[in-house]
Amino acid sequence: MRSRSRRLLAVLVATLALAGCGGGLPAGVDGNLTNDWSAMPLPRVVVPVAGACYPEPYTTVWTGDFYTVDCAQTHNTETAYVGTFGGVDGQRATPPTLGSPALRTAYDGCQQGASAYLGGDWHSELVSLRLTRPSDHAWTGGARWYRCELIHWASLFSSAIVDRGSLKGDLTGARSAAYGCLATTADPKGHIITGKSADCAAPHQAEYAGLYTAPDTPYPSDPAAEDKLESDGCRRVVANYLGFQDPGQWTGTSVGWWPFSFSEDQWNLGDRTIPCFAYAYTKSGAIVGSVKGIRNQTPKG
Numbered sequence: 001m002r003s004r005s006r007r008l009l010a011v012l013v014a015t016l017a018l019a020g021c022g023g024g025l026p027a028g029v030d031g032n033l034t035n036d037w038s039a040m041p042l043p044r045v046v047v048p049v050a051g052a053c054y055p056e057p058y059t060t061v062w063t064g065d066f067y068t069v070d071c072a073q074t075h076n077t078e079t080a081y082v083g084t085f086g087g088v089d090g091q092r093a094t095p096p097t098l099g100s101p102a103l104r105t106a107y108d109g110c111q112q113g114a115s116a117y118l119g120g121d122w123h124s125e126l127v128s129l130r131l132t133r134p135s136d137h138a139w140t141g142g143a144r145w146y147r148c149e150l151i152h153w154a155s156l157f158s159s160a161i162v163d164r165g166s167l168k169g170d171l172t173g174a175r176s177a178a179y180g181c182l183a184t185t186a187d188p189k190g191h192i193i194t195g196k197s198a199d200c201a202a203p204h205q206a207e208y209a210g211l212y213t214a215p216d217t218p219y220p221s222d223p224a225a226e227d228k229l230e231s232d233g234c235r236r237v238v239a240n241y242l243g244f245q246d247p248g249q250w251t252g253t254s255v256g257w258w259p260f261s262f263s264e265d266q267w268n269l270g271d272r273t274i275p276c277f278a279y280a281y282t283k284s285g286a287i288v289g290s291v292k293g294i295r296n297q298t299p300k301g
Contacts, residue, residue, distance in 0.1 A: 081113025110148035120171030156195030179208035203286035209241035234259035234276035252296035
């Protein structure tokens, strides 16, 4: 058995040798299986673009394709800015999480990008600004972008959105989302529960006066302290709108001030700005016309 096995092995070796040098390959074939193949292309990381509108509701983490629609069609969000996690932030093993310095830096980029996209401070429009970051899977695949989304609300304290049309350049053009005069309603305790845009020439309760930005301090965890911060800040803003440099000169009682509330989540992202409104305390409970510059006069209404 051993001698037969050696003879079979010798025949096999001889056959392979003849095949290698006897010209048995077809013309144009050199027997090398790899030297004429093109290199496989490197995988590409898909990156979103500003100006795109998305039909899906807002989500904090991107988990699917960038399926966009024309902004003239029904949509939920509009991308105002796309940034990149760079430096140490981009070298993390996982995407930055809520509350991290990296996400706060990214949101600062969102605020600047959204204001440039709108043509003015984004806080002066009836919109929310939200940040979307890559999923863990996308991050592992090389995604380092973040997406800044605008949501255009139909009115205050409502979940209804304006789902058609682009907001690009809105503050220098149509001002379709800009704060102006508002018709409001309140509950029996006096808490404002609705606020819809109104013609300032028609009876209304509130008028946008400007923005207040709180100092960069820890979020006021005491509700009373938060209320005082909001109220004191917006009182100064509304006083300036009425025509007073010194709020102490404001003695009229037919116009008051109405501050928005701070959001702890937004505060922790570095957003400490709220809109402030002049508010009607006339006998009719309404104002007709603008109160800008009227000082202590009683407005029409």
